[in-house]
Amino acid sequence: MNTALETLRRDFGGDLIGPDDAGYAAAGRSLLVPGSPALVLRPKTVADARAGVRFAAAAGLPLSVRGGGHGFAGFATNDGGVVLDLAHLAQVEIVDERRHLVRVGGGATWGQVADALAPHGLAISSGDTRSVGVGGLTLGGGIGWKVRKYGLALDSLVAAEVVTAAGDVVRASAEENPELFWALRGGGGNFGVVTAFVFAGHPTTDVFHGTITFPAAEAATVLQGWAEHLRTAPEELTSVADFANPFAGGPQAPVQVHVAFDGDDPRLAARAIDPLRRLGTVTGDGVELRPYAETLVEGLVPPPGIRLVTRSGFAGAQAVPEVLRVLVAA
Ligand SMILES: Cc1cc2nc3c(=O)[nH]c(=O)nc-3n(C[C@H](O)[C@H](O)[C@H](O)COP(=O)(O)OP(=O)(O)OC[C@H]3O[C@@H](n4cnc5c(N)ncnc54)[C@H](O)[C@@H]3O)c2cc1C
Structure with missing residues (x-):
C-alpha cells in the first residue's frame, strides 16, 4: 500500500482527498448514499485517471468511478476503497462542426453540456436534470426530452475514450474495439472508466x-x-x-x-x-x-431520512x- 501510494503521489496531478482533509464529507458521498472511502481522487487528465486505476489495483482496494454521483444504487462511492471522481474532466468541445460531433468529458453533467451547446444551436437528448452525470446516464441508456425523436442518449454516442482495468487507454467506436463500444452502450459502469464521450449532437430550436x-x-x-x-x-x-x-x-x-x-x-x-x-x-x-x-x-x-428507491419496467x-x-x- 505504501509503495503504491508513493507511486500515486508521484504520477497523479489531480486532487487527492483523504478522511482528514477539508471537503472529505462532501467528496466521500454520492447524492443518495453516504460512503466512507479511504481516498477520493479527482483526476485532471487522462494520465491521472490511469494512475488512479493502477493505484487501486496495486493497493488491492475496491474502486468506484463517479460521473455525476446521481446513481440510485450508490456505486459512485464505497467504504474503505478508492473513489475516482471525474468532476474535473468536464470539458465540452465541438470537434466536428459539419457532423455536429461533440466531445464531452466523462465527468460532465447534463447542465454543463446543455449550456455549452446552446450557443451553437445544438443539444443532445439527455436527462431532465442539470446535475445528473453524462457518464452514468449514457452508459445505462439515458431518457431525455427528445427521446421519441432521437432515441436514448446512448443512441447518439459515436465513440468513447476508455481507461481499462489494466490502466491502458483505448478508443471504442463502430470501427475501433467495436465489442467494447457495444458493451458501453447499456452495460453501465462495468467496462472501464470513460474519460470522454463523443456524441452526434442534434440541431435544436427553442x-x-x-x-x-x-x-x-x-x-x-x-x-x-x-x-x-x-x-x-x-x-x-x-x-x-x-x-x-x-x-x-x-x-x-x-x-x-x-x-x-x-x-x-x-x-x-x-x-x-x-x-x-x-x-x-x-x-x-x-x-x-x-x-x-x-x-x-x-x-x-x-x-x-428519505431514501429514494426506483423500480422500472416495460x-x-x-x-x-x-x-x-x-x-x-x-
Ligand atoms: C434527480 C435525478 C434525475 C434523473 N433524471 C433522469 C433522466 O431524466 N433520464 C435518465 O435517463 N435518467 C435519469 N436519472 C437516472 C440517472 O441517469 C442515473 O442515476 C445515472 O446512473 C446517473 O449518472 P451519474 O454519472 O450522475 O451517476 P454516478 O452515480 O456517478 O454513476 C452511475 C454509475 O455509472 C458509472 N459511471 C459514471 N460515470 C462513468 C464514467 N465516466 N465511466 C465509467 N463509469 C461511469 C458509475 O461507476 C456508477 O456505476 C436521474 C437520476 C436522478 C437522481
Whole structure:
C-alpha cells in the first residue's frame, strides 16, 4: 500500500482527498448514499485517471468511478476503497462542426453540456436534470426530452475514450474495439472508466416545454388518454406523466403531464399537445416556448431520512391499460 501510494503521489496531478482533509464529507458521498472511502481522487487528465486505476489495483482496494454521483444504487462511492471522481474532466468541445460531433468529458453533467451547446444551436437528448452525470446516464441508456425523436442518449454516442482495468487507454467506436463500444452502450459502469464521450449532437430550436395539471380524481381517464395519444403523436412530442407524488400530497397530488415538443412552430406544437389538454379538467398549464437548456431542472435532494428507491419496467402495448388501471387503483 505504501509503495503504491508513493507511486500515486508521484504520477497523479489531480486532487487527492483523504478522511482528514477539508471537503472529505462532501467528496466521500454520492447524492443518495453516504460512503466512507479511504481516498477520493479527482483526476485532471487522462494520465491521472490511469494512475488512479493502477493505484487501486496495486493497493488491492475496491474502486468506484463517479460521473455525476446521481446513481440510485450508490456505486459512485464505497467504504474503505478508492473513489475516482471525474468532476474535473468536464470539458465540452465541438470537434466536428459539419457532423455536429461533440466531445464531452466523462465527468460532465447534463447542465454543463446543455449550456455549452446552446450557443451553437445544438443539444443532445439527455436527462431532465442539470446535475445528473453524462457518464452514468449514457452508459445505462439515458431518457431525455427528445427521446421519441432521437432515441436514448446512448443512441447518439459515436465513440468513447476508455481507461481499462489494466490502466491502458483505448478508443471504442463502430470501427475501433467495436465489442467494447457495444458493451458501453447499456452495460453501465462495468467496462472501464470513460474519460470522454463523443456524441452526434442534434440541431435544436427553442422547444415548447412545461407541465399540464389535472385533479387527482381524474387520474384514471387522464392517464389512459395520455398513453393512447402517445401511440400516434408525432415523434417531436415527448411526454412523462406523474401522479400520487409523495412530495406533493401523495394520493391527493395532482396528475402532472410534462411535455416537450421539439420545434418552435406553435401550430405544429398545438396540434401535438392540444389532445392532452382535452383529457380532463386542466387546473394548470405552464407550457411555453423556451430554450432547450432551460428544460433541464435543478435536481431534487430528498429530505433527510428519505431514501429514494426506483423500480422500472416495460409494459407491452396490450398491457398498458391494465397496468395503468392497477397503478391508479393502488
Ligand atoms: C434527480 C435525478 C434525475 C434523473 N433524471 C433522469 C433522466 O431524466 N433520464 C435518465 O435517463 N435518467 C435519469 N436519472 C437516472 C440517472 O441517469 C442515473 O442515476 C445515472 O446512473 C446517473 O449518472 P451519474 O454519472 O450522475 O451517476 P454516478 O452515480 O456517478 O454513476 C452511475 C454509475 O455509472 C458509472 N459511471 C459514471 N460515470 C462513468 C464514467 N465516466 N465511466 C465509467 N463509469 C461511469 C458509475 O461507476 C456508477 O456505476 C436521474 C437520476 C436522478 C437522481
